[in-house]
Amino acid sequence: MEMVAKKHGWHLNRDEEFLDILAEGLTTNFNRYGYYSCPCRDADGQRELDKDIICPCDYCIPDQQEYGHCYCGLYLTPEFYETGKEPEAIPERRPL
Numbered sequence: 001m002e003m004v005a006k007k008h009g010w011h012l013n014r015d016e017e018f019l020d021i022l023a024e025g026l027t028t029n030f031n032r033y034g035y036y037s038c039p040c041r042d043a044d045g046q047r048e049l050d051k052d053i054i055c056p057c058d059y060c061i062p063d064q065q066e067y068g069h070c071y072c073g074l075y076l077t078p079e080f081y082e083t084g085k086e087p088e089a090i091p092e093r094r095p096l
């Protein structure tokens with residue numbers, strides 16, 4: 001998560017307990033499916049069907065542009081981070 005954030009110039013959520021939960025979810029999904037599917041969404045279990053939600057997902061940047069953070073609240077834009085606000089629940093952008 002730190003490597004991804006650094007590579008993209010994002011910030012991680014500052015709540016370390018929450019980060020631990022997300023890291024555990026990503027690890028569980030990796031061990032289960034062989035890829036890091038989003039810890040906040042149900043995966044199908046087939047890479048082809050889940051490729052849009054492999055972290056960082058296809059919806060991360062549009063959500064950051066609109067709300068300042070991804071759906072899970074893991075990756076924050078520098079601008080959002082600077083506000084000191086906590087990420088809030090945002091609408092699911094993934095098509096049903």
Ligand code: SF4
Binds near residue numbers: 057060
């Ligand atoms: S919502 Fe955030 S944590 Fe979930 S896959 Fe997208 S970038 Fe990763």
